[in-house]
Amino acid sequence: MNHWVHKSAILAGVVNGEPARALCGVIFVPSSQGGGSTEDTTASLCLPCQSVYAGLPS
Numbered sequence: 001m002n003h004w005v006h007k008s009a010i011l012a013g014v015v016n017g018e019p020a021r022a023l024c025g026v027i028f029v030p031s032s033q034g035g036g037s038t039e040d041t042t043a044s045l046c047l048p049c050q051s052v053y054a055g056l057p058s
């Protein structure tokens with residue numbers, strides 16, 4: 001299960017170990033091992049994140 005997090009937040013998490021907040025509100029530290037960017041793996045994207053992302057104004 002992956003959460004959708006902004007790329008800059010993922011970078012900060014991977015590089016600095018800073019916690020990031022996913023669209024669904026879950027706070028976690030992204031890692032290069034997964035749980036970060038989900039743009040290429042939408043099939044395993046957290047459903048709340050998916051619905052929030054889909055509802056964002058373009």
Ligand SMILES: [Zn+2]
Binds near residue numbers: 003024025026048049
């Ligand atoms: Zn999520």
